[in-house]
Amino acid sequence: MQFFGGSEISPSPPAPTASGNNAHMMYVFNRNGVCLLYREWNRPLHTLNAQQDHKLMFGLLFSLKSLTAKMDPTNAGKGNLGVPQLPGQGCSFHSFRTNTYKLSFMESPSGIKIILVTHPRTGDLRESLKYIYNLYVDYVAKNPLYTPGTSIRCELFNTNLDQYVRSIA
Amino acid sequence: MAAIYSLYIINKSGGLIFYKDYGSAGRMDTNDSLRVASLWHSMHAISQQLSPVAGCSGIELLEADTFDLHCFQSLTGTKFFVVCEPGTQHMEALLKVIYELYTDYVLKNPFYEMEMPIRCELFDINLSLTVQNERVALLGR
Numbered sequence: 001m002q003f004f005g006g007s008e009i010s011p012s013p014p015a016p017t018a019s020g021n022n023a024h025m026m027y028v029f030n031r032n033g034v035c036l037l038y039r040e041w042n043r044p045l046h047t048l049n050a051q052q053d054h055k056l057m058f059g060l061l062f063s064l065k066s067l068t069a070k071m072d073p074t075n076a077g078k079g080n081l082g083v084p085q086l087p088g089q090g091c092s093f094h095s096f097r098t099n100t101y102k103l104s105f106m107e108s109p110s111g112i113k114i115i116l117v118t119h120p121r122t123g124d125l126r127e128s129l130k131y132i133y134n135l136y137v138d139y140v141a142k143n144p145l146y147t148p149g150t151s152i153r154c155e156l157f158n159t160n161l162d163q164y165v166r167s168i169a
Numbered sequence: 170m171a172a173i174y175s176l177y178i179i180n181k182s183g184g185l186i187f188y189k190d191y192g193s194a195g196r197m198d199t200n201d202s203l204r205v206a207s208l209w210h211s212m213h214a215i216s217q218q219l220s221p222v223a224g225c226s227g228i229e230l231l232e233a234d235t236f237d238l239h240c241f242q243s244l245t246g247t248k249f250f251v252v253c254e255p256g257t258q259h260m261e262a263l264l265k266v267i268y269e270l271y272t273d274y275v276l277k278n279p280f281y282e283m284e285m286p287i288r289c290e291l292f293d294i295n296l297s298l299t300v301q302n303e304r305v306a307l308l309g310r
Contacts (some may be wrong), residue, residue: 095232
């Protein structure tokens, strides 16, 4: 069994369960906006090439975060729109829904952003994202051969992630 | 306690044509509300590009830590969005009612110029009534 260095990031086969695979894709970004991991399970539509797609996704999250920080109706003392904010500072968001997908978002205190795109009818995934973050800590951050800031190529992480995402209802 | 914090209407090019605040802390000034509205317009468009499946028509609900944002886009591209407390129900219905008011009291107003800021007294009156009723209904639920 190969533990480290598996470089294949190809889509995994469809879930064998009858409930079907709800998840479309997942992104992991670090605080500099580098896409550490992109995994795709079920994505019929590609509008852009991979790099542009990652950039657009990071841009969307970044701008939505500054929008929610500015809009926060419970806090009177907000800065200007787009003022730089540390992870955990200001009002953030945890998901948005369109008619075709639901995007769930989590940011760790170190600025790792985990994004999971699923079917629009999926429930609250905040706990699931925390679990995925734990997987990241266990299999990536604790991996001695992993250099922070480079793309994630840990086979154990990928297999565990696939397994877990398939189990999300 | 306010269930609904604010209401925005933006035209098809992202310009703010109506903004009403219903008691959020730190009301936004005119410049900020214009910026936020056009930023929402762009985010709405980008979310359509990132869809994994064809036929996406943009964000309908954004769940932030301290508020929910419900958005309704009419066929002509005018967007109505309401900022409310997390977990407030029946906001889609409210947005449809507001759209109805918009068609009745704004679009049918012969003095209203398309895509320009809304200054129609009847619209204001009926909107306040609707939001008031919504609040009463929310308290009753």
